[in-house]
Amino acid sequence: MTFSITRRRLLIGSASSLGAFGLTGCDDVVGNAHVQSVLKMAETLTMRSQRLLIPKDKLAREFSQSDISPTFRANGTSHPDSEVYSQMTENGFANWRLKIDGLVERPVELSLTDLKTLPSRTQITRHDCVEGWSAIGKWTGAQLAPLLRSVGLKPQSRYAVFYCADQLEQALDGSGTYYESIDLIDAFHPQTILAYQMNGKDLEVAHGAPLRLRVERHLGYKHAKYLMRIEIRDSFAGLWGGKGGFWEDRGYEWYAGI
Numbered sequence: 001m002t003f004s005i006t007r008r009r010l011l012i013g014s015a016s017s018l019g020a021f022g023l024t025g026c027d028d029v030v031g032n033a034h035v036q037s038v039l040k041m042a043e044t045l046t047m048r049s050q051r052l053l054i055p056k057d058k059l060a061r062e063f064s065q066s067d068i069s070p071t072f073r074a075n076g077t078s079h080p081d082s083e084v085y086s087q088m089t090e091n092g093f094a095n096w097r098l099k100i101d102g103l104v105e106r107p108v109e110l111s112l113t114d115l116k117t118l119p120s121r122t123q124i125t126r127h128d129c130v131e132g133w134s135a136i137g138k139w140t141g142a143q144l145a146p147l148l149r150s151v152g153l154k155p156q157s158r159y160a161v162f163y164c165a166d167q168l169e170q171a172l173d174g175s176g177t178y179y180e181s182i183d184l185i186d187a188f189h190p191q192t193i194l195a196y197q198m199n200g201k202d203l204e205v206a207h208g209a210p211l212r213l214r215v216e217r218h219l220g221y222k223h224a225k226y227l228m229r230i231e232i233r234d235s236f237a238g239l240w241g242g243k244g245g246f247w248e249d250r251g252y253e254w255y256a257g258i
């Protein structure tokens, strides 16, 4: 519904701007290739102006060392139930690799050591779970923005999809795999990090070892733990439930902004 209203507005807006080209009447111009390209351009412009309206780099509140919660509950999976994962824990994740692929110019596979040499950020933030609890923790990790710049995003890129090592629901077709996604505004936000440390120590298994997403302006379920792969995509079509996340496929909002 929203989409069709937007299309209509774009159509009206574009049709009037087409006056300059001597074209009039919606009906006879809609099929025109030039009009199609103007519509496409208008859509891109609308997306850009929305991005300008949202203060896209607004930071989530940060706290001080003394605010850190003495206990930080683990939620959802607290140990991925897979042989492969268990083996990786045995040698400090030396064989673990984060794959980055999809709509990128240069797909990569990064070790934990590679990630630790990248530009990092430390932030003390409050984690809010929809189940009604919050906790403050200190997170350190590689910023996602420079990493995405280094792999080179293709022009069609719209989302970063995060695939995890755990199946929160046992399903043979893989649809119980935990996964999440964010758009490029959040992907390039300065507080969006791939965290390998919590409260000054290597991330514990319960909190997503060896690597988890911190996307501080969003609710807890967006913060994917046990990261294995980041895929850059232009849509969620054909991806399990098609809603962009494990919980989204089960009814939660995709945009979990707080």
Ligand SMILES: Nc1nc2c(c(=O)[nH]1)N[C@H]1C(S)=C(S)[C@@H](COP(=O)(O)O)O[C@H]1N2
Residues within 6 Å of the ligand: 072, 073, 074, 075, 076, 077, 128, 129, 130, 164, 165, 166, 168, 178, 206, 207, 208, 220, 221, 222, 223, 224, 225, 226
């Ligand atoms: N891979 C994976 N990531 C996950 C989950 C999960 O079950 N599996 N649970 C989510 C939810 S609902 C919350 S509140 C946080 C919990 O993070 P924590 O265990 O570090 O508290 O992780 C999120 N990320």
Ligand SMILES: [Mo]
Residues within 6 Å of the ligand: 075, 128, 129, 130, 131, 220, 221
């Ligand atoms: Mo949560």
